[in-house]
Amino acid sequence: MAHIDAGKTTTTERILFYTGITHRIGEVHEGTATMDYMEQEQERGITITSAATTCTWNNIRINIIDTPGHVDFTAEVERSLRVLDGAVALFDSVSGVQPQTETVWRQGDKYKVPRICFVNKMDKAGADFEHVIETIRKRLGARAVAIQIPIGAEANFKGVIDLIEMRAILWHDETMGAKYSVEDIPESLLKKAEAFRMQLIETVAENDDEMLHKFLEGETPTAAELKKSLRSATIGMKVFPVLCGTAFKNKGVQTLLDAVVDYLPSPLDVPPVEGIDPSDPSITLVREAKDDAPFSALAFKLINDPFGKLSFIRIYSGGLKTGDTIMNPRTGKTERVGRLVKMHANKREDITEIYAGDICAAVGLKDVKTGDTLCTPNAPVALSAITFPEPVISVAIEPKTKADQEKMGMALARLSDEDPTFKVRTDEDSGQTIISGMGELHLEILVDRMKREHKVEANVGEPRVAFRETIRKTSEAEGKYIRQTGGSGNYGHVKIRLEPNEPGAGFEFVNEIKGGVVPKEYVKPTEQGIREALQGGVLAGYEMVDFKAVLFDGSYHDVDSNEMAFKIAGSMAFKEAARKASPVLLEPVMAVEVTVPEEHMGTIIGDINSRRGRIEGMEHSGGSQVIKAIVPLKEMFGYVNEIRSSTQGRASYSMQFARYEEAPRMISEEIIGRNQGK
Numbered sequence: 001m002a003h004i005d006a007g008k009t010t011t012t013e014r015i016l017f018y019t020g021i022t023h024r025i026g027e028v029h030e031g032t033a034t035m036d037y038m039e040q041e042q043e044r045g046i047t048i049t050s051a052a053t054t055c056t057w058n059n060i061r062i063n064i065i066d067t068p069g070h071v072d073f074t075a076e077v078e079r080s081l082r083v084l085d086g087a088v089a090l091f092d093s094v095s096g097v098q099p100q101t102e103t104v105w106r107q108g109d110k111y112k113v114p115r116i117c118f119v120n121k122m123d124k125a126g127a128d129f130e131h132v133i134e135t136i137r138k139r140l141g142a143r144a145v146a147i148q149i150p151i152g153a154e155a156n157f158k159g160v161i162d163l164i165e166m167r168a169i170l171w172h173d174e175t176m177g178a179k180y181s182v183e184d185i186p187e188s189l190l191k192k193a194e195a196f197r198m199q200l201i202e203t204v205a206e207n208d209d210e211m212l213h214k215f216l217e218g219e220t221p222t223a224a225e226l227k228k229s230l231r232s233a234t235i236g237m238k239v240f241p242v243l244c245g246t247a248f249k250n251k252g253v254q255t256l257l258d259a260v261v262d263y264l265p266s267p268l269d270v271p272p273v274e275g276i277d278p279s280d281p282s283i284t285l286v287r288e289a290k291d292d293a294p295f296s297a298l299a300f301k302l303i304n305d306p307f308g309k310l311s312f313i314r315i316y317s318g319g320l321k322t323g324d325t326i327m328n329p330r331t332g333k334t335e336r337v338g339r340l341v342k343m344h345a346n347k348r349e350d351i352t353e354i355y356a357g358d359i360c361a362a363v364g365l366k367d368v369k370t371g372d373t374l375c376t377p378n379a380p381v382a383l384s385a386i387t388f389p390e391p392v393i394s395v396a397i398e399p400k401t402k403a404d405q406e407k408m409g410m411a412l413a414r415l416s417d418e419d420p421t422f423k424v425r426t427d428e429d430s431g432q433t434i435i436s437g438m439g440e441l442h443l444e445i446l447v448d449r450m451k452r453e454h455k456v457e458a459n460v461g462e463p464r465v466a467f468r469e470t471i472r473k474t475s476e477a478e479g480k481y482i483r484q485t486g487g488s489g490n491y492g493h494v495k496i497r498l499e500p501n502e503p504g505a506g507f508e509f510v511n512e513i514k515g516g517v518v519p520k521e522y523v524k525p526t527e528q529g530i531r532e533a534l535q536g537g538v539l540a541g542y543e544m545v546d547f548k549a550v551l552f553d554g555s556y557h558d559v560d561s562n563e564m565a566f567k568i569a570g571s572m573a574f575k576e577a578a579r580k581a582s583p584v585l586l587e588p589v590m591a592v593e594v595t596v597p598e599e600h601m602g603t604i605i606g607d608i609n610s611r612r613g614r615i616e617g618m619e620h621s622g623g624s625q626v627i628k629a630i631v632p633l634k635e636m637f638g639y640v641n642e643i644r645s646s647t648q649g650r651a652s653y654s655m656q657f658a659r660y661e662e663a664p665r666m667i668s669e670e671i672i673g674r675n676q677g678k
């Protein structure tokens with residue numbers, strides 16, 4: 001995991017080469033990387049979809065997921081971290097911690113994933129290993145400690161000093177780094193190495209009483225003792241070991257693999273997974289990572305390809321064989337597993353069985369969604385799902401020809417099936433198809449995939465911000481749907497109260513009906529009616545969020561009441577109550593970081609202000625200024641061109657979603673006017 005371009009794919013390609021999976025190194029910039037197999041990835045030199053592969057190092061099987069760094073594909077990182085036991089965080093040797101590094105690091109914290117750090121690109125001009133460690137400590141607040149130090153830097157970077165074994169490792173360029181020699185530490189670096197080793201021992205001793213005792217007694221721990229202690233501190237996420245190298249120049253990768261084996265947990269080192277009993281959510285179930293435990297797995301990724309649907313699964317407990325029947329607690333249905341494959345990027349190898357701790361893909365499972373648990377029907381369990389961010393940007397899309405209409409619907413459905421941050425809906429008023437995603441690049445790639453993989457040409461509108469609506473006041477309203485059509489009648493009658501809720505709370509439904517004034521069977525339909533109505537809001541057609549709807553009263557008719565009538569009554573009550581509850585428009589605001597040479601600072605700050613931005617901080621970093629600001633997404637369209645021309649291409653920026661904020665009145669009026677006028 002890392003910020004974009006830190007070298008994740010380049011490092012993974014070396015791993016595949018040194019572990020004997022490939023016989024030639026694939027390069028990102030030549031479009032030949034094994035892991036970036038999608039056409040768009042090869043053309044653009046970026047990772048878009050996380051690819052899984054497997055290799056073996058020192059007789060240990062390692063499943064690797066190479067994740068994208070671009071913020072638009074953050075869901076790929078989220079789902080990968082949910083199922084991995086450990087991660088390698090990569091850093092650029094010059095820039096250190098970058099904005100997206102912070103995001104993926106926090107995701108790692110959220111899923112409690114132990115990490116080791118690899119400072120890549122040590123061959124680059126300006127490489128500064130110690131500065132990077134400083135930024136990890138300062139910006140990520142992580143207890144980072146060097147377990148290597150570099151020998152040479154920039155063009156002269158030759159290898160590393162291993163601070164555990166106190167030896168020098170030098171890579172042989174002519175073998176593409178496949179061979180290296182182990183030597184004594186050069187005299188000139190000995191003092192520095194000793195000082196760094198002392199720091200390492202101190203850090204480890206803080207978390208290990210035995211080690212602390214030895215340290216205070218003035219004893220030097222052996223390499224084996226140090227390793228053991230560091231392993232447990234790393235697995236406990238108390239310490240993050242830092243290594244260095246240059247993947248592109250083939251140095252430091254084998255020692256990184258050694259560290260993966262030495263310090264990152266095996267499936268047995270992490271706490272057993274917990275889930276709930278699908279038939280009684282108040283019961284917590286624990287599943288040990290044992291082969292003879294009941295089978296449980298999590299589907300974390302789906303891919304539709306010409307050969308069928310692939311469901312990537314991580315097995316948490318028990319084993320699975322082809323021919324076994326599994327159950328999906330979300331649907332309650334069972335399915336037979338026809339085929340299992342090990343994935344090597346886009347190549348697959350058939351297997352017949354798989355066990356706890358491993359990752360593979362099941363071919364052809366029908367009713368699986370991302371985040372579903374699969375388990376044995378005799379001992380059902382539902383593991384906690386994966387959370388995904390909500391899309392913030394949308395565009396209208398229409399097929400170029402009438403004939404493509406149906407094909408487009410199918411293509412979009414398939415793509416959104418694979419990608420939980422890609423949503424498709426039909427605008428009620430205009431009848432247009434609206435697709436939403438995480439950013440301009442995300443939507444551009446999806447439209448491109450629709451064209452290439454599904455052969456549908458489409459016209460795409462201007463990107464628009466996905467606004468939201470919420471309420472500021474509590475209000476009550478009544479919804480009555482009473483009609484007599486021919487013989488049978490309709491009778492639905494409810495009273496509801498809307499209450500504002502915390503930002504991020506979404507929608508919550510509360511049933512306060514007493515004495516059966518609204519019979520049980522009509523409560524769900526009422527909720528359904530509110531849920532459907534809130535999709536279109538009451539101001540400008542945007543989803544209403546962060547509120548509670550409380551159903552507290554109503555009435556029914558013995559003969560005429562039915563589900564449909566209560567659904568309509570719920571929807572009517574919602575619309576009226578929402579209009580009375582001081583509805584406001586919310587807009588997504590972004591955290592923007594611009595890195596710019598001193599002389600262009602004034603221009604950038606002026607420009608951010610004119611985009612309704614707020615400067616939140618400035619920092620000096622390696623001869624440039626880093627400006628941090630909060631800017632509404634609406635004002636950021638086209639920023640990439642603006643910044644290029646105003647600084648002659650000398651500034652760079654990144655942005656990511658921060659939160660939803662109430663839109664200022666002028667903007668609100670503009671959007672409401674536009675959407676009502678259409």
Ligand SMILES: Nc1nc2c(ncn2[C@@H]2O[C@H](COP(=O)(O)OP(=O)(O)OP(=O)(O)O)[C@@H](O)[C@H]2O)c(=O)[nH]1
Nearest residue numbers: 004005006007008009010046047069121246247248
């Ligand atoms: N100088 C130098 N360049 C490197 C090194 N490692 C990777 N690169 C280059 O940096 C660029 C980005 O490398 P990638 O491996 O695609 O980076 P990534 O982190 O996988 O990128 P995304 O997946 O798109 O986020 C490529 O042009 C690589 O050749 C290195 O050690 N030194």
